[in-house]
Amino acid sequence: MTDRIWRFFTSLRLTVVLLGLGILLVFFGTIAQVHEGLWNAQTRWFRHLIVTRQMGDPWWVPPIFPGGYIIGIFLLLNLVAAHLKRFSLSSKKIGINLTHFGIILLLAGQLVTDMFSRESIMNFREGETRTFSEATREWELVFTRAIDDQRDEVVAIPDALLQDGAELRDAKLPFTVRVKTYWMNSEPSFRAPMQQNGPPLTDQGIARDWDFKMSPEAKGMDDRNNPTALIEIVGAKGEQLGTWVASSWAADSALVAGVKNAYTRSVGKDVAESIASKLTAPQELDVNGQKWHFAMRPERYYKDFSLTLLKTTHDVYPGTDIPKDFRSRVLLKSPGTGESREVDIYMNAPLRFGGLTFYQSTMGKDEVQQDVGRSGLQVVRNPGWLTPYAGCLIVSVGMVWQFLYHLTGFIRKRRAPLAAAAA
């Protein structure tokens, strides 16, 4: 059995089959972007072990097809196994070995990047300090409880667990969260006095003043889903503690500002502010004497250092809207290393600190205080960021070595008859 597995993984036929499947996968995955959008197509075809046919797929989608993970991992195993089987340390093989090692490094690096890299956004306005960045696509339902004047205990439930009917428990929570409905994307509408004809989603919290309904899933790279969950809180003894709405619309300053602006146009500033404030009203549970707030917010990644946005600079070429220079001056404070320094982050000059890279991403004015600058830094964590450079370098060295080795052999062979003739 082991012998057969070994032969399977060291087979060059497997390499050819996998490369062929890889070509087909790239083709399918590229065409699928037309219907599924870039993000969804990439996730479905390249970030899964197996791709299965779904309702609504075009006719050409096969019932089952190996995904990017399985093809990549099998290629990696195939390459490593072939090397283990055929490796020999000689000057003749050094080039080939180096080339193959470089390719292994590229494959492994891509896997590491895909599994462990993370992109997020640190969004703040001038004067604000941030110790966390936020995901651009992933959301979390968080329950927070004050443990002292400065700190909160946080229990975060990733959106991947928020499935209809799911019952979610955590040792820190004195209740169970039952997901009645989860909409990956949603739209809010204000329950204006005397306007609404149907009952609210629930008679608790923000749902008394705001309705939410499901929206089609956002598929574009620049589009974002705004989820809403209808959750039921159940006490430790099974008692019902109410049904609530947790919506991303209530916890994102940009979304709230958008809602406020939309209503300002139709009903004026004061009423719009009143309407928007009913969306952001805190929602609180009082269970066994503990007060828990909850919210649906972008998934957060906390750092052990802080950045304070000191100043934003946004210059454009005179007479145009074309950006000339936009940069953020931040104060970096790291209690762990004792660092406290000011850094300018601008195009092609990111801040690298703590295994993270901070790139200047967005810039504008604060939605609330228009005279205050706001900046968005893209925060990238990629433990495998060096592997493509190292892999390509090693492949290049290996190919050059192999070329030169054969070239010198060829020249030597050509010289030998000439030398013999001269003798």
Added chain:
Amino acid sequence: MRYPHRSRMTHTPRFLLLAASLALVMGCRKPEIHSYVAPRDATLDNLAPAPGSEPMPRLTWSLPPGWEETKGGQMSVASFAIDDPNGGASVAITPMPNLAGREDAIVNMWREQVQLGPLSPEEMAKALEPVPVADGEGRIFEIAGSREGKAIRTIAAMLHRGAQSWFFKMSGDDAVATAHKAQFVEFLKSVRFSTGAPAMASSAPAPSAGAAPDAAPAASASPGFKWTVPSAWQVAPIGQMQVAKFSVPAQGEAKADVTVSIFPGDTGGTLANVNRWRRQLSLPETDEAGLAQCTQPLDATPGAVLADLKHENRAMLGAIVPRGGEYFFYKLMGDEAAVTAAREDFLGFVRSAP
């Protein structure tokens, strides 16, 4: 090219270790609930609710005999009907954003509604009397006037509490309101505010007491209007910010719709709204001087205006009517022929009490 063969036994364990490692890496991606301690969140500071929008407290009260709880109005959290052989009266409890310091304007606004002039500061000081309301001291005042030849009286108390001002208003036939004033004052004393998450509120109201299930100015599911809708009008699906919509009879190809919206404020004033309407008809904006050319007072309703706009076979009649602290926006808009034909019906509809 020939590769020298190596022993399978030498490499298989290492290979399997690699394969197992890859499988382990793949298995690490399962999402799970996690908890941690984090600095107090200041991210939503700028989303903090505006004054007046903090969570409403829960209200309880003792209901006087003869009072019957009715479905709350659109802005009120509770309302009651008083049935009396001499006529009728109603009581409503309405929260508003804190209006402390604007008592004079409030009293005068309500006086205007019964066609009474404003009070001087000295008269106002006498009119506003202290009264115990719940656990605090409010101000009570009375307004006696007439409507359609009938003597009516309003006895109202206001209490500024936190981010809200609470209005307790009894109005109806003069004789009935006067006779029930003592009960109304006792009712004010019996009111209790309690805080906490409504769902977790443990204090169930006593059988003789009532409670607002939740004191938010949310509307009931049923509009429940009492206005007089012309029989020829067809009810149409409402849009955003609208409370009612009707289609008026078409005149050949000409069609028009009536819409009604209600807001707790005047949404920028008459000029801003008329200009918004003018834009909808592709008319240029006007100024205060031009406003007088296209608007007129609407009958005797204080503060109510009627805008009459026409442009290229399109026309609009827009009415802004302040009622009980709210602003009703009526709009008849469409093809000119249909608007002209429905004009009188529209005006009758606007005048009818909602």
